Amino acid sequence: MTNNKPLETLELPATVRPQRVVALTGNEAVAEAMRQIDPDVVAAYPITPQTELMHAFADFVANGKVSTEFVLVESEHSAMSASIGASAAGARAMTATSSQGLALMWEVVQIASSLRLPIVMPVVNRAISGPINIHCDHSDTMGCRDSGWIQIFSESAQEAYDHTLIALRVAEHPNILLPVMVTLDGFILSHTMERLEILDDETVKEFVGEYHPDHPLLDTKHPVTVGPLDLPDFFFEHKRQEVEAQLAAAELMPAILKEFGTVSGREYDVIEEYEMDDAETAIVVLGSTAGTVKSVVNELRREGRKVGLVKIRVFRPFPVRDLVRALTKAEAVAVLDRSIAFGSAGGPVFDEIRSSFFGGGVSPAEVKVLNYIYGLGGRDVKDSDIRFVYDELETLLHTGETGSAVRYLGLRDSNVEQVALRLEENQ
Amino acid sequence: MPTLRELAQREEVLAGGHRACVGCLSTVALRQVMASVPGDVVVGAATGCMEVVTTIYPYTSWKVPFIHNAFENVAATVSGVEAAYQALRRKGKIDHEIKFVAFGGDGGTYDIGLQSLSGAMERGHDMLYVCYNNEAYMNTGVQRSSATPFAAWTSTSPVGTVEVGKKDFPKDLTEIMVAHHIPYVAQAAVHHWKDLATKVQKAMSIRGPKFINILAPCTLGWKYPPEIGLDVSRLAVDTCAWALYEVENGKRKLTHRPREKKPIIEYLKVQDRFKHLLKPENQTIVEQLQKGIDERWNRLIGGQASA
Numbered sequence: 001m002t003n004n005k006p007l008e009t010l011e012l013p014a015t016v017r018p019q020r021v022v023a024l025t026g027n028e029a030v031a032e033a034m035r036q037i038d039p040d041v042v043a044a045y046p047i048t049p050q051t052e053l054m055h056a057f058a059d060f061v062a063n064g065k066v067s068t069e070f071v072l073v074e075s076e077h078s079a080m081s082a083s084i085g086a087s088a089a090g091a092r093a094m095t096a097t098s099s100q101g102l103a104l105m106w107e108v109v110q111i112a113s114s115l116r117l118p119i120v121m122p123v124v125n126r127a128i129s130g131p132i133n134i135h136c137d138h139s140d141t142m143g144c145r146d147s148g149w150i151q152i153f154s155e156s157a158q159e160a161y162d163h164t165l166i167a168l169r170v171a172e173h174p175n176i177l178l179p180v181m182v183t184l185d186g187f188i189l190s191h192t193m194e195r196l197e198i199l200d201d202e203t204v205k206e207f208v209g210e211y212h213p214d215h216p217l218l219d220t221k222h223p224v225t226v227g228p229l230d231l232p233d234f235f236f237e238h239k240r241q242e243v244e245a246q247l248a249a250a251e252l253m254p255a256i257l258k259e260f261g262t263v264s265g266r267e268y269d270v271i272e273e274y275e276m277d278d279a280e281t282a283i284v285v286l287g288s289t290a291g292t293v294k295s296v297v298n299e300l301r302r303e304g305r306k307v308g309l310v311k312i313r314v315f316r317p318f319p320v321r322d323l324v325r326a327l328t329k330a331e332a333v334a335v336l337d338r339s340i341a342f343g344s345a346g347g348p349v350f351d352e353i354r355s356s357f358f359g360g361g362v363s364p365a366e367v368k369v370l371n372y373i374y375g376l377g378g379r380d381v382k383d384s385d386i387r388f389v390y391d392e393l394e395t396l397l398h399t400g401e402t403g404s405a406v407r408y409l410g411l412r413d414s415n416v417e418q419v420a421l422r423l424e425e426n427q
Numbered sequence: 428m429p430t431l432r433e434l435a436q437r438e439e440v441l442a443g444g445h446r447a448c449v450g451c452l453s454t455v456a457l458r459q460v461m462a463s464v465p466g467d468v469v470v471g472a473a474t475g476c477m478e479v480v481t482t483i484y485p486y487t488s489w490k491v492p493f494i495h496n497a498f499e500n501v502a503a504t505v506s507g508v509e510a511a512y513q514a515l516r517r518k519g520k521i522d523h524e525i526k527f528v529a530f531g532g533d534g535g536t537y538d539i540g541l542q543s544l545s546g547a548m549e550r551g552h553d554m555l556y557v558c559y560n561n562e563a564y565m566n567t568g569v570q571r572s573s574a575t576p577f578a579a580w581t582s583t584s585p586v587g588t589v590e591v592g593k594k595d596f597p598k599d600l601t602e603i604m605v606a607h608h609i610p611y612v613a614q615a616a617v618h619h620w621k622d623l624a625t626k627v628q629k630a631m632s633i634r635g636p637k638f639i640n641i642l643a644p645c646t647l648g649w650k651y652p653p654e655i656g657l658d659v660s661r662l663a664v665d666t667c668a669w670a671l672y673e674v675e676n677g678k679r680k681l682t683h684r685p686r687e688k689k690p691i692i693e694y695l696k697v698q699d700r701f702k703h704l705l706k707p708e709n710q711t712i713v714e715q716l717q718k719g720i721d722e723r724w725n726r727l728i729g730g731q732a733s734a
Contacts, residue, residue, distance in 0.1 A: 040514040043507060069514040071506060074546030078503035081496055081543065085471070085507025088494050091514055093507070108497055217492040217508055218521055220467040227495035228482035 016265040019197040026157040026189035029196055030096070030122045030182070031056030033164035035066055036204035040091035043071040043082035047101040048134045049186040050124040054096065076101035080108040080119075087117035088226045090216025092168075094119065098186060099126035099140045106144065112179045113148030113242060115227060118171030118211075119179040121149075122164060125287065125338075126186040127377045135378020136186040138286065138338040141315075142348050148242045150180040150249055151316040153286040157194040159313075160184040162266055165199075168208045169256050175248045177214075185288040187378065199264060207263055250317040270314040271322045275301060279308025281393035282330035284323070284353060286312050289336060289374075289381050296386040307390050318352055324360035327353070332368045332393040336409070338375045346371040346406045368396055374409035385409050428625055434462050438490075440470075445488040446480040450646040450653025452617045452660065453477055453559040457530065459620055460557055460641075461491075463627035468526040469494070469508055473501035473535030476566045477559060499539040502547035502556060505529040509552045526631060527554040533574035534564045537600045548607045548636040555630050555637045558600070561645035569648040573598045576668070577719060578712045580700045581648070591703055591712060596719055604638040605674045611637040613673035613682075617644070618660035622671055622682050629675070642669045650699030662694040667724040681727070688724075691717045 024032060031053050034042070044054050061070045069091075073079045079095045086093035097105065102123055112119050128139040141151060150170060154160040160182060167180035184190055199207070215224045230238060253270060261267035272290070275297050276282060283293050290311040300307045310326045312319065327333050337347025345351055350371035357367065372389055375381050389409065395401055404424055440461040447454045453476055461470075469492045472478040478495045481488040496504040505527050515521045529547075531540050536558040544556060563581050564570040571581040577596045580586050584593040604612045610633045615623040623641065630637040644660050646653040663669040664683065668691060671683040692713060695701035704713050 040518070041507065041510045043510070067514070067518060069510040069517075071510045071550065073503060073506070074542060074549075077500060078506075078543050078546055081500035081503035082507030082510065084496055085494060085504035085509075086511040086514075087507075089469070089508040089511035089515075091511030093511070108500065111496055217469050217494055218512055218515065218525060220469070220492055220523075220525060223490060223492045225482050225487035225489050225493045228484040228487060229479050229495075230484045234484050 013262065013265070015262040017199055017203040017263055019199055019264070021195060022198050023193050023195055024157060025052065025191055025193055026154075026160050026184045027053035027124065027191065028056050029157040029161040029194070030164050030184065031060070032198060033161045033204075034094060035060045036199070036201050037092070037094070037165070037168060037208055038066045039068050039094045041069045041071060041083070041086035041093045042095060043073050043079045043086065043093070044095045045073050045076045045079045045097070045101060047076070047098045049126060049190045050096050050098040050101070050122075052190070053122065053124065076105040077108060080105035080112060083119045083121075084108060084112050084115065084117060087112070087119050088115060088216070089218045090213040092211045093117075094121065096122040096124070098124040099128055102140045102144060103128055106147070109144055109149065110147045111227070114238065116177040116245065117179060118177055120164065120167045120171055120182065121179065122160070122182045122184065124186045124190045125183050133377040134186070136188050136338070137376045137378070138183075139340070139376075141181060141183050142339040142341070144181070145316060145348060148178065148246070149316060150178050150246075150314070152180065152182050152314055153312060154182065154184045154189065155288055155290040155311060156196070157184070157189055157192070158196040158266070160189060161196060161198065162260065162264065162268070165204060165207060166256060166260050170249060170253055172211055173252055173256070174214070176245055176252060178245050178249060183287065188288045197264070203263060207260070246317040250319070253314060268313060269322070270319040271326060272311040272313060273326050274309040274311065276308035276310060276326055276329050278306055279330045280306040280397065281332045281334070281390055282308045282310055282327060283334050283336060283386070283389060284310045284312065284327065284349065285336040286315060286349065287338065289338070292381055292383065293386050296383050296390070299383070300387070300390060305390065305394070312349070318356070320356040320359065323353060324356055324362060327357075328362055328367055330367060332370070332397050334370045334372055334389045334393055336372050336374055336389070340373055340376070347373050350406070369405070370396065371406045372409040373406065379410050381410065428621070428628070431620065434620070434624060437462050440490050441481065442488045442490060444486070446483065447476070448647055448653070450656050451476075451480075452645070452656050453532070453561060453643040454480070455617045456557070456559045456641045456643045459617065459623050460528065460627050460639075463624045464526060464528060464555075464631055466524060466526060468528055469505075471495070471501045471505040471508065471527070471529045473531035473540055474498035475532035475535050476561075477530055477532070479566055498535055500543045501529045501531050501535060501540060502544040505554050506547045506550060506552040509554055527552070529554055529556045531556070531558055532566070533558060533560045533562060534572045536560075537573045537598060545607065548604065548609050548638065551635055553634055553636070555627070555639065558638075558640045559643045560640055561643045561648060562597070563645070563648050565645050565648045574600065577716055578701065578704060580703065586703045591709060599723075601638075601640045604640075607636075608677065609636045609638065611673070611675050613639045614642070614669065614671055615639055616642045616660045616664050616669055616671060618657040619664065619671060619683060626673060626682070629673075648700065651697055655697065659694075659697055662689070662697065665689045666691050666694040666720065668694055668720055670724065670727050672727060691720055
C-alpha cells in the first residue's frame with residue numbers, strides 16, 4: 001500500500017489542504033467521498049461486496065449528512081436506468097455495484113456512455129457467475145471494458161477515495177462527458193480497514209465544483225429529445241464521437257490527476273512506475289495486487305535483483321504510449337490478469353499490452369511478454385506467487401526458454417497449463 | 428372538464444410528420460393524454476412503436492422534453508428524472524412545478540417492463556404511467572404478449588393445423604397495479620375521449636404514482652381496415668372485453684357502462700386476428716372467450732357493488 005507515511009513527516013507543498021487521518025474500509029472510504037460530493041441523486045441496489053458502501057451512504061441520508069435523493073430501486077438494471085434519467089434531467093447522479101449487478105445493468109451501461117452522461121459508479125470487483133462466487137476478480141469490469149466508460153482501478157482504500165473525487169471531474173469535463181467506473185477489489189479493499197487521509201469537505205466541494213449540465217431535460221423552456229432512434233445515416237458518426245471523447249479523456253486526465261495532487265499531496269498518473277528505472281524484469285498489474293507486488297519488489301531489490309512494477313491506474317482509456325514507454329525499460333514483462341478472456345490469445349490486459357507493443361514497434365526480441373492469469377474468484381495472491389513470476393521472468397531472460405506465453409498463477413491443476421500450451425501450438 | 432373544442436384547440440405536444448401507420452390509435456392515445464396534462468412536463472417512453480415513430484434522428488415530434496432509454500426501463504428512467512427534479516427543487520435550482528409522464532406499450536409494460544414499473548409505483552414517484560395497449564408486440568411484427576387475448580392470431584401464436592391462436596388468457600395488469608395500492612389506477616379507451624381526458628386530468632391532479640391502461644387498437648396487428656379503428660375500440664367496450672373503470676384511493680368505479688352488453692362475436696368478427704373463430708368447429712373457443720369476459724365483468728360489477 002502507498003501513502004502510509006504519517007502526514008506530519010511529509011514535506012508538503014503549500015497548496016496541499018488539511019486532511020484528517022482516519023481508519024476506514026474501502027467501502028466506507030468511497031461512501032465518505034460520496035458524502036462529500038453530496039450527489040443530487042443516488043440510485044442503488046444492494047449486492048455483496050458493495051453492500052456496506054450503500055449502508056454507509058444510507059446512514060448519511062438518514063442522518064441528514066447529505067441532501068441526496070436516494071432512490072432504492074428494485075434491481076441494478078433500474079439503478080442504472082434511474083441514474084441515466086437523473087443525469088439526463090440535469091442532476092449529478094451516482095450509483096455503485098458489483099459483479100452480477102454490473103452484468104444485469106450491462107445493457108444500460110452502454111446507453112449511459114452513448115448519451116454522454118457523466119455518471120460516476122464505484123464498482124466493487126467480484127467474480128462473475130457461474131459458478132457463483134462472491135470474491136474478488138476483475139471479470140465484472142472487464143466485461144464492460146469496451147462499453148465506452150472510463151475505468152479507474154484502485155490499489156488501496158485511499159486510492160478508491162481519491163479516484164471517486166477525481167472521477168467526478170473527469171466525467172463532467174465538458175470536453176469528455178463520459179461516465180466513469182472507479183473499481184476497488186472486493187473484500188480485499190472493500191472490507192479491509194486501512195489508514196487513509198480524507199480531505200476536508202470544503203476542499204472537496206471546491207475540487208469537484210458545481211455541475212452545469214448541457215441541455216438538461218428539466219429545462220422545460222428548451223425541450224430536448226434524449227435517446228432518439230439513430231439509423232444507419234448517423235449512428236456510425238455518433239459512435240465515432242464516443243471514441244473522440246475517450247481520446248479527449250486520455251489527453252485531459254493527466255492534468256486533472258495533477259490538480260488533485262496539488263490539493264491532496266498524492267500525485268497520480270494514468271500509470272504508476274515502481275522501481276522501473278533500471279528494471280530488467282517487470283510485472284504489470286491492476287488493483288490491490290499492486291501493493292503485494294511492491295512489497296515483493298522491495299524484498300527482491302534488497303537481494304540485488306533488478307525488478308520493477310507498472311501499475312495501470314486508468315484502464316480506459318488504455319494508456320498505450322505510457323505503457324510502451326514504461327515497459328520497454330525492461331527486457332521481460334509479466335502481465336497479471338485477474339480475469340479470463342475465454343477463447344482469446346490471453347487475458348484482456350495481456351492482449352492489449354501485446355497489441356500496444358506491436359503498434360509501438362516493440363519486437364518480441366526487445367521485450368518478452370508473459371501472461372499470468374491469477375486470483376480468480378478471490379484466490380489469494382501470495383508474496384511467493386509474485387516471487388515465482390519474477391523467477392520465471394529471469395529464467396526466460398537467461399535461458400531464452402519460452403514455453404506457454406499464457407500461464408496460471410496459484411492454480412492447482414497443472415494440466416491447465418498444458419492445455420494452454422496445446423492451444424498455442426495449434427494457433 | 429374542458430369541451431372537445433377546448434381540447435382540440437390546445438397546443439399539440441406531438442408535431443405532425445411522425446411515422447406512425449395510417450389509422451394508428453396509439454398516437455391518438457398519446458395526443459389525448461398530452462392534451463390533458465397541464466403545464467410543464469417531461470415525457471419518457473419505452474422502446475416501442477411510439478418511440479420509434481416520433482424520434483427518428485435528427486427529427487423529433489416532441490415539443491416537450493423527452494427521454495427514451497431502453498425497452499424495459501421507462502418507469503425506472505422516469506423515476507430518475509423525477510428524483511432529479513425533487514433534489515434540484517429542494518436545492519432551489521428549479522423553481523416551478525414539473526409533471527412526469529411515462530409511456531410504454533403492452534410489451535414494455537405487461538412483460539419486460541413489469542419489474543421496473545412495479546418498483547417505480549411502489550417507491551411512490553410522482554408520475555403518470557400510461558400503457559398504450561395494442562395487445563401484442565406490434566413494433567417488431569405482431570408477436571404475442573401477455574396482454575394478447577385468448578385465441579388471437581399473432582406471429583408467434585399463429586393459427587395452424589393443430590393450434591388456433593394464443594393458448595392463454597391475458598394477465599390483468601390493471602388489477603396488478605390496483606394491488607400496488609397507488610392513489611389512482613384506470614382503464615380507458617381511445618374512442619371515449621371524454622372519459623380518457625377526465626381520467627388523465629384526475630390523475631395529474633394527484634401527487635404520487637398513477638397508472639392508466641389505454642386500449643389502443645392496431646390496424647396492422649388486429650387486421651381491420653384503418654378507418655374503423657374507433658368502432659373496434661367502441662366494440663371492445665360494448666362487449667365488455669375492455670371495461671372503462673377507475674380505482675381512486677382503493678375506491679372502484681365503472682366510468683362507463685354499455686347500454687346493452689353485446690356478445691363477444693360482434694367484436695371478434697370485425698378483426699381478422701380472430702377470423703378463425705368464425706368457423707363452426709371453433710365455436711367452443713368463442714364460448715370460452717365469452718365465459719372469460721362474463722366472469723371478469725361480473726367480478727368488476729360485483730366489486731363495485733360491494734365498494
